[in-house]
Amino acid sequence: MIYILPLLISFFLGLALVNAMLKERLPGPLLTLFLSAVTGLGLSGFLTFTSFIFFNRLVPWFVIGINITALLALAPFAGINALSSLKHLTRRDTGAIAALAVLMIPMAVFASLYPNGGWDAWGFWNTKARFLFLGGSEWARMFDPVIWRTEIVYPFLLPLIHVWIWSFGSVPTSTVPLAMTCLIPFLTAGMLFAMLKESTGLWRMLLVPAWLLSGMFVITLSASQYCDLLLGLFLMTAFALFLLFQRTKQPGYLVLTGLVLGFVSFTKVEGSALALIAAAGMLILILSDITARDTRLRAAGLFIASAAAAALPLAIFLLAYAPKHGVNFTNGLLSTEHPASWERLQIVLTYYSKEFTSEKWNAVWIGFAGILLLSGKKIFSRGVVIIPAVIGLYALTFTAMYAINTFYPAPWWLNTSLNRIIFATTPSLALWAFLAAEEA
DSSP, X not given: OTTHHXXXXXXXXXXXXXXXXXXGGOOOHHHHHHHHHHHHHHHHHHHHHHHHHHHSSOOHHHHHHHHHHHHHHHHHHHOTTGGGGGTTOOHHHHHHHHHHHHHTHHHHHHHHHOTTOSHHIIIIIIHHHHHHHHOGGGGGGGGOGGGGGGOTTSOOHHHHHHHHHHTTSSSOOTHHHHHHHHHHHHHHHHHHHHHHHHHHOOGGGGHHHHHHHOSHHHXXXXXXXXXXXXXXXXXXXXHHHHHHHHHHOOHHHHHHHHHHHHHHHTTOHHHHHHHHHHHHHHHHHHHTOGGGTTTHHHHHHHHHHHHHHHTHHHHHIIIIISOSSOOOOOBTTTOSSSOOOHHHHHHHHHHHHHHHTOGGGTTHHHHHHHHHHHHGGGGGSXXXXXXXXXXXXXXXXXXXXXXXXXXXXXXXXXXXXXXXXXXXXXXXXXXXXXXXXXHO
């Protein structure tokens, strides 16, 4: 029960931030609820990192204190009636939340069997969390090239979130990873539904997360505590916030977008690439908006400032901690021992066709394709084009990596990583497909 307290602090921290940024332009109460939970969780992870920067170790009282201090500092800007933004939750809203909670039961069953998750969860993320929690001043040993198999060049927001919650106890129990097994997919489902409901007014959009998260393969990926779904959650949230900015022109949405892109960048290496691509695409759309000639430069400056501030944890990690060696990369364009080839590229593209049509995805990708085809030109309207533009460029990026980085045999690398890379983009693509369908 003690671990409920840090989650509540994170939620109220996120609620104060959302209210401070948006004030009278808040979205509906359901979307406000999930926005607060997502931003608060990521922000608590960032604040936990400051303990390692200032003290070179975990200092639990400092971590707890800085989170509470941030909450109290934001409270005057959020207003004394910040909680009133949630008072208008209806019975339908409550019922939808309950339905999403029921959707998490298979995740909970899986987690009870494997509380520390699958290979990457235990070998990468939970191992790093224990280094952070138990390592004292030697915590940075987790970047030692000798343990390169733990992906030492990866940023580590998920382990920091675990450590934030563990800070309220004395030992790194498996209860926290087990709880995150359910919490991350729950927030993903809730955020997706809340944004679709906010944009379309349709309650049947509750079926979308149910469809996405009901397949056994997706349940396994979610409940294995891989970091990909957390990346997917933050990416979808950043898209949702930017779409809301485009609709309302409220600058507070841009500040929150920049912050959440910072979360994306500090989640995984892939997240760093995605955040950079997304920030560039969003900046282009801001500057090219002819309906906001007088305000677009100010909006661009605000967005750049917020995104740059949120990228500080990644910058500190890269400059001060990330090892200069230990990256599993062989440039096949230059290597004579393991050269890149057209055959390798053909293997990659052939594997893609098999992956997207595989039965394990519960017809999600076939369904997306059908919805997008029926939506016609609306799928590239200014209101939603940021999603396919960013994910399209990201797809080209990781395709190039599969083809050029010959450190791994292509079939093995595709088999062990492609499904999770795709999985991280699923919530965002669902948001795009169903928003475009309603515009059509």
